[in-house]
Amino acid sequence: MNKQRLMDLELKVNTLIEEDGKWNEYKINELFPPADVKRIKDLPTGSVNDQPPKTAREHLHIELKNWIWTSPRSPKIRMFFWRAISGALTVSDRLRTRGINIDTTCHLCQQGTESICHILFNCPTALHLLSEVDFKLPTNGFSMSLEENMSYVLDLMEDHSIPLTTRRAIPWFYWNIWKNRNAILYSGTQEPSSIIMNRAVEEAEIWAEVNKSEPQQPIVRTAGICLDNRWHPPYHEMLKCNLHANWRNSELHSGGAWIARDHRGNVRFHAREAFTNSPNRMIAELRCITWAMQSLADLRIKEVVIASDHPAVIEAILKPTLWPRLRSFTGYINRLRGTFNICDMELEHPKGNSIARDISKSVTREGRFQSYLAMGEPSWLHDRLQRESRTDI
Ligand SMILES: [Zn+2]
Incomplete structure (x- = not known):
């Protein structure tokens, strides 16, 4: 095996381990010839990650x-x-x-x-x-x-x-x-x-x-990722829905929240929900996205950016073939996306997503298991929302 191949192999190996620490069989078989598959499977996953x-x-x-x-x-x-x-x-x-x-x-x-x-x-x-x-x-x-x-x-x-x-x-x-x-x-x-x-x-x-x-072309924003830690407003006439699932472990309920703001940072809606236990954080986040999109569709919102701070979840939705085990979730989400005029996926920095994170945490931390959907903003976050709405100036 030459040096370049070996480097490629090493690079790929790191992306082939699932959250549960096991090899992703589908990806290995898709990417490597049989001889390499055997070699890879012989590697202990823990030591590769460490x-x-x-x-x-x-x-x-x-x-x-x-x-x-x-x-x-x-x-x-x-x-x-x-x-x-x-x-x-x-x-x-x-x-x-x-x-x-x-x-x-x-x-x-x-x-x-x-x-x-x-x-x-x-x-x-x-x-x-x-x-x-x-x-x-x-x-x-x-x-x-x-x-x-x-x-x-x-x-x-x-x-x-x-x-x-x-x-x-x-x-x-x-x-x-x-x-x-x-x-x-x-x-x-x-x-x-x-x-x-x-x-x-x-x-x-x-x-x-x-x-x-033409600075306001929503198409250009498809699958955008914001690397800096500020919250970024959506383009004019679009809503941006930041969301987060607060997953703790596979036994406990997760808290979910979404908050939809316009290009001026004004909050149109926010919502909170408790989810029954999910096996891992990714699945909790996918369930949260599904719930948020269904709510937005019920509210007749047609142009929206869905912003999560979970990179792998965004990748799973945009490239479902890379995440075959999640296809039942991502397939459904992508069908839902098709019912909107525009439904972009965006990765937000966790700091830029901190409001959605804090609302979702309040579900589990404060035991607020009753779900609700409200117009406008949660009053306890007023000052922070005001500050975030000014970040684009
Ligand atoms: Zn050449």
Whole structure:
């Protein structure tokens, strides 16, 4: 097994362990060839989770994904970065991990193994394209780690010593590196590097211009994630429903709460509910989401953002195939989403979600098991709600 494969394998392993500490059979069988499946299953799950370097890497992985969703760029580009970091771009080395026996040599340079990391960062073709523009390479060149390289690129986009035009175009550089690879591979065409990269700059400029004149495009917010810890108001004419299930253990009731606010931070409704015991926190949160959506539908609300602070739950809803055991919940939630005109899912930072968290805690802590739905805000949270509604100024 070469180094890149081993690194990929290590990275994946951390995402393959369920909350109960057991291997996720479905994911293992889907992602790995039979020989690797056996090797993975022989690993004790506890020791895999306990190794600090892997946890750090996993953490970076999540941070990168969060960053990608918060950044103001086109959905196309965000989806591309999301797929790159999730290992969901189809390259030959990925196909091989799925048991498809093909040559994994890079078709562009005939040198490295064609991994996502290679295509985007290490392949001479990518580096040649970047040499056409004012792109600052890492001092020691790109590494063999997809996460490290992606992290470098994301930092570069925040580096104010680089001209804005270049900084803004960086995601488009990568999008075009990827498109160029596909053009060569699938249609056998190759444009001059300068044309490709100039087009990247132009596309970035056009998108920035269009986005500036239309700042309130709800579509752009699909599956947004707010990495900073403030509460973020929804777009005009939408409601944002923050929710939380306060799960304690599998024996006890969970408390649930949701609070729906408009773009000015005014509370339209809030509600509280006690749920019978759930086996884990994810299921409690999914039940809470189902309940909140049913309530919103009953109130004839049609445009809404559902905001949870549980990243895995958001992922399970948006990518149900990755969480097959939760499909009965996520399938139902996604059918419910279909009954709204807009029903975006958003990850809120726990601090930005603290009001929903506190209401849900009051259910269990203060034994308020009677459920209710009310217009307006809970009076005991008035001052905090006032403060949060000003956070966007
Ligand atoms: Zn190559």
